[in-house]
Amino acid sequence: MEYSLAFDGVVFRYPDTVKPALQGLSCAVPKGSRTAVLGHNGSGKSTLLLQAVGVLRPQQGSIMVSGRQLGYNRKELADLRRRAGLVFQDPEQQLILSTPQDDISFGLRGTGMEEPEILRRCGKVLELLNLAEIKDKPVHQLSLGQKKRTALAGVLAMEPELILLDEPTSYLDPQSEAQLLSGLERIHAAGATIVMATHDMNLAYRWADWIIVLDRGSCRAAGTPEEIFAGHAVLRDAGLGLPLLAELWYSLPGQLTRGQQAPRNAADFKSALARLLGS
């Protein structure tokens, strides 16, 4: 299996803290996957993402992005920022310029790209994330959902092969969440690898095709959703619960569900239930 991102024995401790945030973390994200990094608050999810884009540097171990070991000199970091983009949980952290259009072009202008290409890429992501109508509106007048999509657009404009998102759906209403996820779906269809750190189990269950479970700075389990959600104990030990659909499915009598794949969304669950009741 080819990996977009791989951690090997990474140890990291923030200054003035006793316990390391990452304790010998080893895990990998398959290329082209939709990976959810699960873990409770303080499990190391955000630290993992900051390590992956070179903002934090591990004290031990190594990180590979698209098969290349992460280097920390100016040139290597500039190259990394073109290949991997991070969308922060709080969009205020990364919106710098005054309007969505200007902000999206921020990273591109830093690379010295020609103006027509900048405008082409901006137009493309504005369209993709339904931001065209608000492209000239001041950033502080946007809703949280619009700010999150603008932050994502700024990352997407760089056309990275690896996109990392820290709690992208937190504080979003269902409509904004759906808009964001549909944008992500299109980006994934275009070939990007997406890694999402979240503790929203329901979202991870229906969205991801690869799961990494973090607990106290190390990888507790990694695998497909079927593998992870069937092993309830791993999630329980990591301080996480089961998603509602999985809980319902696994609460059905074993002889009914044996040999069948757990449904990943409400529609699948409904048809699986109809099949079971029919038989």
Place this chain on the structure above:
Amino acid sequence: MIRRIDVLSGSNALRAISPMWKSLFAAVMFILSYALHPVLQAAIAVWMMVWCTAYARIPLRAYGLLSGTALLFYLLGMPALLLEPGHPAAAGAGIYELPVLPLYVTAAGLERAGLLLVRVTACLSCFLFIILTIPFSELLQVLRRLRMPQIVLELMLIMYRFLFILSDTAHGMLLARRLRGGKRGFRDKLGETAAMAGVLFAGTMHRYHGLSQGLMTRGYTGDIVLPPYQPRPVPRRYTIQAYAGIVLLLLAQWWIIRY
């Protein structure tokens, strides 16, 4: 207030006109406000108000509130301009003693304050024209075109972003404290304000740290490259009016000096 200014500058009727032209027009009017006769300064103040309220369709109330707030600073400086301490050496025309207090006002002081008021109002109206009709992002582009140092532009940009972030944070904190009952009495409120300022400072540092991380991840290399200036047309109607107004003001000044 800052949000109101921001909304108005982004939605006024002169928004589509070249920001460079508007800036240069305001700059010329500003110089004239400083140099011309007080009667013409008053005319400039009225004319620039017409540009803002009639052409740009800025609500009169918002315009009045903004200029009134700015003029408060002038009012605060008034006592220093008007009042003389002690008692006048000799009572005469143009000297008015205040009852009870050992202070008096001279006609010269009144004239000085009046002249200053006209000049301040005229200069202020030029500034208001800039801040109410040009969105901040376009103003930065104009300044960049005028070769303002990059570091100044970056500082302005970051400060502008932080103004809104901080105002949101402060508003949230204030609301939270009010909902929890707040404090009663002047002393308690003073203590509460001081505590809030401390928390706000800590919050600012946290935001600063977050923004610097955000800049790093977005490929910041030491320079924030601003979008290039986009030239825009100016309707003939406005150019004719502006040039004609400037010529008229200069002719009027020449006439006043001459006669």
